[in-house]
Amino acid sequence: MTPEAIPEAILADLVACADLPGAPNARVAGCVQAHLARAGVECTVLPGPEGDRVNLFATIGPRDVPGYVLSGHMDVVPVAGQVWASDPFRLRAEGGRLYGRGATDMKGFLACMIAMVPELLALGLRRPIHLAFSYDEEIGCRGVPHMLAALPGLCAPPLACIVGEPTDMQPVLSHKGKQALELVIEGKAAHSSQPDLGVNAIYPAAEVLLFIRNLAARLAAEGPFDARFSPPCSTVVAGVVQGGAALNIIPDRCTVQMEVRSVPGQAPEAISAEVLARLAALEGVRVSHRELARYPALPPPEDRGLAELLERLTGKPALQSVSYGTEAGLFHGAGVPSIICGPGSISRAHRPDEFVTVDELAGCCAMLRGLGQVAAG
Template structure:
């Protein structure tokens, strides 16, 4: 099947993060089964979600992992020109939720299987499909933990997030956290009988603001990123029920994006320490999402290979995050390269072009030829 036909099948499945991905996993497994490819099903601890892992070529030889996530972001609140879960072709563009982020890459992976099978691969090409990437790369870690049982240590991993088919070397790490403050409700005419949770939350917000300014002024800095420092942002504040009720609860959602060499948790820890110092209220927190940075490679072997296969110089860094940092942290050299543009992701009328899918398949074909040696 062509990547366009496979993409049509994938887009039609609206499996969202945080819920069962049974339909998407079944669709991918069916495509592989028709080609005689065995696929390992790796259930996650949630009980209703799975990662998938398949190997073409010898398992006991180091090879390459092609990795992509199966989930897509919701379409609620967006106005589309057509059904987002029905692929629409127009003017060389293929419209649909996930077309560029990142079912286009998954379609190319599957479309290339017959060619990989015919190449007599001396080094394997592994196909890795993960879940819940869009809510903090929650699924792929469970698959990475199983890699020693599934294959020899890989030579490299190509995470196919949309990069305009340009190899990308690095990105920042991230942690998002919800901070909770609990006071005591009372009638607003007698505020002394309550404890207003919004006021200490305001103190914490000012601390986050000042911490962001301090990071911008003092670093650490890495000129390969824009901005060149770690950042911390308070993005959501929720508190109070009515103007005549002393608010007994307030929640702040914040995120840290950190340059390589500085763990986002170290910055979050400063906020949590300030949270614990708030007086007269009960406090708690929970992590919303987290993934490590992908640092620039010390060994250029994978980067050099990808530059040669794509014919494009590698881009030093991107502002978005990916599962590549988790593969790197597990000792697998990793790089980002996939069809489509990140500027189209998560937006109405998301699309990938036929030309981009063709270019991606050409890259994977050259990788297969390299693996066939």
Template sequence: MTPEAILADLVACADLPGASNARIADCVLGHLRRAGLDPVVLPGPEGDRVNILASIGPRDLPGMILSGHMDVVPTEGQVWSSDPFRLTAREGRLQGRGTADMKGFLACMLAAVPDFQSAGLARPVHLAFSYDEEIGCRGVGHMIAALPGLVAPPMGCIVGEPSDMRPVLSHKGKQSTRLVMTGRAAHSSRPEAGVNANYAGAEMLLAIRDLNAALAAEGPFDPRFDPPHSTVVAGVVRGGTAVNIIPDRCEIQMEVRSIPGQAAAEVTARVLRRLAALVPAGAALSVAHEELSAYPALPPAEDAALAGLLQRLTEQQALGSVSYGTEAGLFHAAGIPAIICGPGSIDRAHRPDEYILPGELAACMAMLRGLAAELAG
């Protein structure tokens, strides 16, 4: 089948992160099995989600992983000119949720299976399909943990996030955290009888703002990124139930984006120290925190072999860094060299009328056929 035909099947599966991915998993498994492969289904601890791994070639030798996530972000609140879960050809574009991020790459992976099968691979290619990437790369770690029992140590991993088919060497890490401040409710006419959690939240918002300013002024810095330093922002604030009630709970959801060499947890720890300092001895205020999601940064590889391979296959110069995060950092942390390269543009991701171009799918297919030739040599 063509990548366009497979993409239509994938787009029709409207599985969102944080819930069952049975429809998209069944679709991927159907394509793999019809091609004669025997994929491994790796259930996640949630019980209703799976990762999938399919290998072509000798599993006992180091090979290359092609990795992509099956989940897509919701379309709620967006105005589309067509059904987002039906692939629509319009003005030369293939439009639908996930076409760029990143079912276009998944479609090419599946469409390239016959090319890998006919190439006589001396080293294997492993097709890896993960879940819940869009809510913090939660699924792929379970598959990475299972790899040593399934295949020989891989020589590298290509994560096919949309990069305009340009190899990308590095990205920032991320950690998001929920901060909770609990006070004591009271009637608003007697504020001294309560403990206002919103005031504690306001102090934390200012602390987060000031920490971000300090990171911008003091670093550390990495000029490959824009901005060239780690960042911390407060993205969600919830507090209070009515204007005449002293609020007894305030919640802040914050996010750190960290440059390679500075763990996101280091920045988060500075916020948590300030949070703990809100509570003097014997105070009625209490505080708590919870990690919501995290993934490590992807630093540029010390060995330039993988970047060189992708530059040859795509005929494009590698890009030093991107601002978005991917599962590549997790592969790197597991000792597997990783790089980002996939069809489509990140600028179209998560937006109404998301699309990919047929020419971009063709360029990805050419890269995968080139990879088949490399692995056969």
């Protein structure tokens, strides 16, 4: 097998592991471990508190010297309700494109990480390159915090982290933070012919929805603003509303799923707190809420050293910000300077017939090769 074909072969194995977020990930974790073992690298298995999911962490080079982290998630979003031209969990090559669920988001980067291990080993790195594989990123970066908690026992404080989400191999410097919540309003069921005997949960939910709409308008009008983002302010939206079982039954339950995306310097929880206060103020109903997902913003870097390094390795200028979020904000919050850069386009992620190109994988391997040369220094 030629070196150019190695990432493609590894990607085929990874795509075949249909491990979804919120579920056991033994297949894909085992696949990663097997490929690393064949390359001569052992990895540390870091079980999550769920009991059926793990993070993986491997090091090439000395552990007691500050180095670089390559980070990617092993889970992929579901394909339910999507129409694919071929089996989404069987890699299909056509015209230089490699189709499969996760090919872009983000098993393409994982395949490149693994494919480059033999070259990195051969360089005799003076500074280590760490390979970090996380779980449940697609439902709120749930695995990474447990990995970060274990990091001090795994290696010296890293110099930087590269999160390989699909950016067309263009370094990305920042993104917004996010918190997603489910709000629950409970009333009392009754026959619709006697509504006075029940408490309709949908009506107070509507009050909360209007509050969310007005809060979004206030954020758009008053800020705070950060022109590096589009839109330049924090946002709050209600995305899913569910209530009622039948037209002739007064609904005793209504749920609202909402999310906040905040600019750096404004915590998403601070915005959510206003909604939760309005929820708590509802009268005549029982209310509760649960968090669905959360990750902090990745603020623009104060030092451009990491950005300049990635610009040099990729040959592309850094992009100031993106609207989606990543685990880079969590690494930054843990004191590890972070940047986002990986093969494929975010426009293909989560869609039917997701693909990454052979050339994009080659470009990613070239970037990692350059990083290895820097680490070998």
